[in-house]
Amino acid sequence: MMRKILALATALALAGCVTVAPGPYDRVDQLRPGETSRAQAEGIMGRPNVVTELGDGTVLLSWTxxxxxxxxxxxxxxxxxxxxxxxxxKTMGSTF
Known part of the structure; x- marks a missing residue:
């Protein structure tokens, strides 16, 4: 029983040490209107989840x-x- 408690305590302690990579909400702040190209944006943000080509020739890239x-x-x-x-x-929400 004591081993299980110790294992649980260790797992919880290690979970607090895990760093999470910034998501799209944080990374999008690195992009600059009129300066950032689509290729640069994909380099910073990664491959978009959705690419929408609009009728006026513009393109909307979305990351989730x-x-x-x-x-x-x-x-x-x-x-x-x-x-x-x-x-x-730019949206961030909770699932709770």
């Missing part, structure tokens, strides 16, 4: 992440020239 405690969404609009126009959506 979810875990046990919540979710994050970041969507960025790019012009026909491949340059960032603006952050369209």
């Amino acid at each position: 992440a979810s875990g046990l405690t919540g979710y994050e969404v970041a969507s960025v609009l790019f012009g026909r020239d491949g340059q960032m126009i603006r952050v369209q959506q």
